[in-house]
Amino acid sequence: MALMTYDDLKTAVADWLERSDLAGRASDFITLAEARLNRELRLAVMEAEVRLTAAPGARRLELPADCREALGLWREDGAVRVAMRYRPAGLLPRSDVGGRPDYWSLEGRAIVLDRPCDQEIGFVLRRVGRLALSAEAPTNAVLAEHPDLYLFAALAEACPYLRDGEMTGHFNARFEMALAQARAADARRHGMANLVTDLPRPETLPC
Numbered sequence: 001m002a003l004m005t006y007d008d009l010k011t012a013v014a015d016w017l018e019r020s021d022l023a024g025r026a027s028d029f030i031t032l033a034e035a036r037l038n039r040e041l042r043l044a045v046m047e048a049e050v051r052l053t054a055a056p057g058a059r060r061l062e063l064p065a066d067c068r069e070a071l072g073l074w075r076e077d078g079a080v081r082v083a084m085r086y087r088p089a090g091l092l093p094r095s096d097v098g099g100r101p102d103y104w105s106l107e108g109r110a111i112v113l114d115r116p117c118d119q120e121i122g123f124v125l126r127r128v129g130r131l132a133l134s135a136e137a138p139t140n141a142v143l144a145e146h147p148d149l150y151l152f153a154a155l156a157e158a159c160p161y162l163r164d165g166e167m168t169g170h171f172n173a174r175f176e177m178a179l180a181q182a183r184a185a186d187a188r189r190h191g192m193a194n195l196v197t198d199l200p201r202p203e204t205l206p207c
Contacts, residue, residue, distance in 0.1 A: 004144070005143075009150055013151070017155065019162075025158070030133060030154045033153035033156070034132060037153055040179065041142070043186045048129060052124075055117070056098075056117055056120055057117065060113070061111040061123065065130075067129070068130040071127060072126045073086070075121060084123075089112065099116075099118050100117070148174070149179060155167075155171040156168060156172045
């Protein structure tokens with residue numbers, strides 16, 4: 001069967017385990033699989049840009065709920081994007097004088113700016129998204145491109161519940177193979193990009 005949506009994946013997990021009584025547990029196995037994927041997986045298809053707006057006087061911006069890693073922040077000056085410079089929180093220059101921020105850092109789940117904004121200012125955050133399938137978000141780019149990653153990760157999480165050590169090892173091995181193949185395909189894409197651009201890759205910063 002096709003593995004295109006959250007419901008497809010739940011059905012496939014129960015089918016592969018040949019346990020119709022586990023259909024109600026499939027969502028738990030997928031949640032555990034996504035926790036593992038969010039720790040171990042970082043692909044280009046998970047990256048996207050998000051626009052944020054700071055109100056006058058603001059020096060903090062809440063990170064989007066689906067942000068797993070911040071890759072870079074740009075300030076919008078009209079039609080021009082100005083790259084903001086990242087500093088660790090303890091080394092962030094700080095001023096109470098309002099203006100256009102030049103530096104940023106992360107504190108918890110918030111972006112912290114070096115000074116309050118003197119007016120409403122737009123920012124662009126490039127981030128790695130967090131995987132979280134649900135009935136409201138039934139698909140994502142990773143499921144579309146690498147359904148085997150999701151399936152074998154979920155099956156590997158199901159086997160300890162079934163107390164089946166042999167199948168745990170089998171599905172873990174299938175997951176690791178799918179993970180290596182996904183990373184290799186992603187690396188080839190980046191290799192092709194390096195042939196046509198000399199722009200540096202933004203620094204990876206955990207949210």
